[in-house]
Amino acid sequence: MPTLSPSQAGPTTLTVNESPAANQNLKATPLAKDGGVLTRLSFSVSTTPGVTGYRIYRKEPTSPGFALLASTTTSGLDTGLAWAGGDTPAKRLFSVTAVDGAGRESFLSNVVTNDDADGDGLTDADEVAGASDPALADTDRDGLEDGVEAANGTHALAGDTDGDGA
Numbered sequence: 700m701p702t703l704s705p706s707q708a709g710p711t712t713l714t715v716n717e718s719p720a721a722n723q724n725l726k727a728t729p730l731a732k733d734g735g736v737l738t739r740l741s742f743s744v745s746t747t748p749g750v751t752g753y754r755i756y757r758k759e760p761t762s763p764g765f766a767l768l769a770s771t772t773t774s775g776l777d778t779g780l781a782w783a784g785g786d787t788p789a790k791r792l793f794s795v796t797a798v799d800g801a802g803r804e805s806f807l808s809n810v811v812t813n814d815d816a817d818g819d820g821l822t823d824a825d826e827v828a829g830a831s832d833p834a835l836a837d838t839d840r841d842g843l844e845d846g847v848e849a850a851n852g853t854h855a856l857a858g859d860t861d862g863d864g865a
């Protein structure tokens with residue numbers, strides 16, 4: 700959160716110390732490891748000057764809110780937590796914040812789940828059931844992501860279902 704620093708002496712000034720900007724491009728992808736499939740998170744590093752690290756938060760299905768999972772100084776994390784296959788293991792939510800050297804923390808980033816490998820808003824299981832590609836956000840490459848097509852009732856497998864000529 701931003702903090703305010705009134706001057707102790709001299710001319711009256713008030714400095715607003717802005718907290719870092721939130722990351723907006725967090726992604727969760729399946730990672731085959733040790734005979735299982737685990738959840739890997741990745742994001743772009745913050746462009747806010749002074750950012751020294753990131754905090755990864757997760758929400759368990761039975762938990763009312765997010766809890767700290769790990770801190771990292773790099774732009775990704777192998778969570779060690781299972782990728783969801785159908786309803787088992789359970790769906791988890793993830794988010795990340797940026798932290799600067801003074802300990803100021805950004806708001807949460809976008810939220811991702813461990814059951815949507817291409818981040819298009821449809822779960823892997825729903826994509827398999829509906830024959831769209833769980834590894835490609837826009838299966839028919841018409842510019843509308845599969846989740847948007849599902850919400851709009853257009854077809855994710857045939858191009859230009861929105862009739863815009865693209």
Ligand SMILES: [Ca+2]
Pocket residue numbers: 815816817818819820821822823826833
């Ligand atoms: Ca998907």
Ligand SMILES: [Ca+2]
Pocket residue numbers: 817819821826831832833834835836837838845
């Ligand atoms: Ca897809």
Ligand SMILES: [Ca+2]
Pocket residue numbers: 837838839840841842843844845848854855
């Ligand atoms: Ca499409």
